[in-house]
Amino acid sequence: MSTFSSLGVPEGLVAVLAERGITTPFPIQAATLPDALAGRDVLGRGRTGSGKTLAFSLPLVARLAGATARPAPGRPRALVLAPTRELASQISATLEPLAHAAGLRTTTIFGGVSQHRQEVALRAGVDVVVACPGRLEDLIGQGHVSLREVQITVLDEADHMADLGFLPAVRRLLGATPAGGQRLLFSATLDRGVDVLVSRYLVRPVTHAVDPEASQVTTMTHHLLTVPDAAAKGELVEHLASGESRSLLFTRTKHQARKLARRLTSRGIPAVDLHGNLSQGARERNLTAFASGQVRVMVATDIAARGIHVDGVELVVHVDPPAEHKAYLHRSGRTARAGSGGDVVTLVLPEQTADVRTLTRQARIDARPRPASAGDPAVDRLVGPPAPR
Numbered sequence: 381m382s383t384f385s386s387l388g389v390p391e392g393l394v395a396v397l398a399e400r401g402i403t404t405p406f407p408i409q410a411a412t413l414p415d416a417l418a419g420r421d422v423l424g425r426g427r428t429g430s431g432k433t434l435a436f437s438l439p440l441v442a443r444l445a446g447a448t449a450r451p452a453p454g455r456p457r458a459l460v461l462a463p464t465r466e467l468a469s470q471i472s473a474t475l476e477p478l479a480h481a482a483g484l485r486t487t488t489i490f491g492g493v494s495q496h497r498q499e500v501a502l503r504a505g506v507d508v509v510v511a512c513p514g515r516l517e518d519l520i521g522q523g524h525v526s527l528r529e530v531q532i533t534v535l536d537e538a539d540h541m542a543d544l545g546f547l548p549a550v551r552r553l554l555g556a557t558p559a560g561g562q563r564l565l566f567s568a569t570l571d572r573g574v575d576v577l578v579s580r581y582l583v584r585p586v587t588h589a590v591d592p593e594a595s596q597v598t599t600m601t602h603h604l605l606t607v608p609d610a611a612a613k614g615e616l617v618e619h620l621a622s623g624e625s626r627s628l629l630f631t632r633t634k635h636q637a638r639k640l641a642r643r644l645t646s647r648g649i650p651a652v653d654l655h656g657n658l659s660q661g662a663r664e665r666n667l668t669a670f671a672s673g674q675v676r677v678m679v680a681t682d683i684a685a686r687g688i689h690v691d692g693v694e695l696v697v698h699v700d701p702p703a704e705h706k707a708y709l710h711r712s713g714r715t716a717r718a719g720s721g722g723d724v725v726t727l728v729l730p731e732q733t734a735d736v737r738t739l740t741r742q743a744r745i746d747a748r749p750r751p752a753s754a755g756d757p758a759v760d761r762l763v764g765p766p767a768p769r
Contacts, residue, residue, distance in 0.1 A: 387413040390442050396481045397434075406431030409438075411588035416564055417442055421582040424566040425589040432566045436460070436534045437475045443532060443562070444507055445482035451505040454525045459557065460510040460534040461550060463541045465490040465660055466667060471536065472510045479508060491515040492660035499524050513541075513549035520556070527556040538567035538574045540710075547573045554581045569706075600715060602745045603725045603762065604736065605752035612753060613727055617699055619754035620725060621649050621677045623763040625694040626670070629679045630711045632700035640699065641679040649767070651677035676767060682707050690714070695762065698726040701735065705742035723762055 382405055384394045397403065405413070408426040416422050416439035426432055440458050451457060460475070462468040472488045479486045487501035489511040498515070502525050509516070509525070519525045533554060535541070541550055554563070554577070563582050567574050578585060607613040621627050621644055631637045634655040641653035652666035652675050670678040671690045682702060693715045702708050708726075715722025728736050728749055740747060752759050 382410045384409075384413075384438070388417045388442075389413065389438050390445070392445075392481055393438055393442060393478055396477050400477070402434070406434075408432055408588065408590040409435045411590050412436075412564075412586075413438060415586040415588075416562075419443065419562050421562060421585040422564045423578055423582060423585040423587045424564070425568065425570070425587070426566070432536065433471055433474045436536070436564045436566065437471070437478055439564070440508065440532050440534065441475070441478045441482050441484060444484055447507075451485065451507050452529070453505050454502045454523075455529045456502075456506050456509040456525070456527070457529055458508040458532040458534075459527060459530045459553075460508065460536065461516075461541070461553065462510065462512060462536050463544050463546060465492060465512060466663065467537065468510050468512055469664065475508065475510065484508060486510065489515050489519065490660075491518075492663075495519070513546045513553060516553065517549055520553075527553065528558065530557040530561055532562045532564070533557050535563070535565045535567075535577070538565055538577060539569045542573050543706075547577065550577065551580075600712065601723050602712075602740075602747040603723060604728055604740070604747045604749040605725055605759070606728045606730075606733070606749045607752065608730065610729070613699075613729065615754045616727065616752060616759070617697065618644065618647060618649065619759060620695065620697050620763060621651065622766050623695070624676065624765050624767040626673070626690070626692050627677050627695040627697065628693050628714050629677065629697045629699050630702070631679060631681060632702075634681055636700065637679045637681050641677075644677060644679070649677055650675045651679055654678055654680040656681070682711070694722050694764075696722065696724045698724070701726055701728065701732055701739060705739050708739055708743050708745075725762065 384397060384405055387405060387410060408424055409431050412422050412424050412435045424432060424435060444457055460471055462471055468488055468490050472486060476486055484507040485505065486508040487498065487506045489498050489509055491512065491514050535550065541547055565578060565582060607616055621629060631640060634657045637653045637655045641651040644651040652669050654663060654666055669675045696712055696715045698711060702711060712724045715724060726736060
């Protein structure tokens with residue numbers, strides 16, 4: 381079995397990982413690290429939760445380490461692009477301890493917060509910028525940052541960038557980096573224009589496909605529970621959320637997410653919501669409360685699904701079935717992360733039966749619909765021990 385040391389990771393970084401209990405590489409890390417550490421362009425294909433963040437953070441830090449000169453103001457040497465504020469923050473949380481050990485400075489740039497702190501950090505000089513495309517383009521346009529000295533560029537969750545309409549901005553940003561720099565691109569799929577990014581901006585990339593998005597994790601179990609009406613569905617949702625394990629519920633709209641979180645809280649099941657209408661501060665507070673275990677239930681929308689990277693989610697509930705199969709896979713991927721187990725429940729009203737049948741076929745999910753209610757023993761097994769109220 382490979383170790384981080386045998387893959388070429390410097391011992392100082394191996395020690396940082398060991399301090400955090402990380403001693404064995406995940407498959408995507410074992411596959412990509414030798415090529416990335418050697419300076420090659422890499423295309424990594426793997427589902428969210430497969431360990432991609434360390435797969436690019438380790439070579440990025442290792443290759444920048446050892447520079448004697450401080451970074452020039454507004455001229456970072458590495459750039460990591462992420463589609464959402466939540467993902468950018470979580471990448472930074474993984475990257476910063478490694479960068480600190482190597483004497484590198486980092487900063488995170490995204491919208492929804494004051495720009496002043498970001499300007500101050502850039503003026504002071506940083507080695508690594510982790511950014512969302514929109515705010516970074518604003519800062520470039522205002523003259524606060526230049527990408528002319530970027531040696532390594534990482535594009536994480538490129539397919540989600542495409543989903544959110546960010547590819548034109550991503551192309552402009554990649555075009556602003558030196559042509560000879562190293563580029564690492566990670567994506568679950570290569571459709572919606574991601575393949576064009578690969579062919580245009582990566583030079584003879586080495587491709588590693590591990591645990592692709594469409595394949596199903598063996599420890600993820602799917603359940604289709606049919607309910608006769610909205611009232612029965614509401615009772616079942618409350619029961620599913622009542623266990624002591626960490627649960628993530630998905631709704632179709634922001635209004636429904638907010639309403640359901642409030643209703644569960646009023647019934648003695650503390651819950652937080654995550655959607656696009658929340659301020660950045662509120663999003664971070666709610667995500668922290670969920671990740672830390674302060675609350676066990678989060679209600680989220682599709683736009684937030686890819687920004688949730690929390691281990692230990694044992695139950696995902698599609699309160700409203702998503703519109704298409706990729707959204708189903710993205711939502712469901714919040715459980716069974718990094719090899720752990722999890723259950724995925726989809727609630728189905730009579731009028732949704734045909735759509736859900738199509739959805740599961742396209743997602744290659746083998747699960748048969750069955751009636752369920754709050755008093756169903758099979759549902760009790762999904763919920764597990766009830767949490768104290």
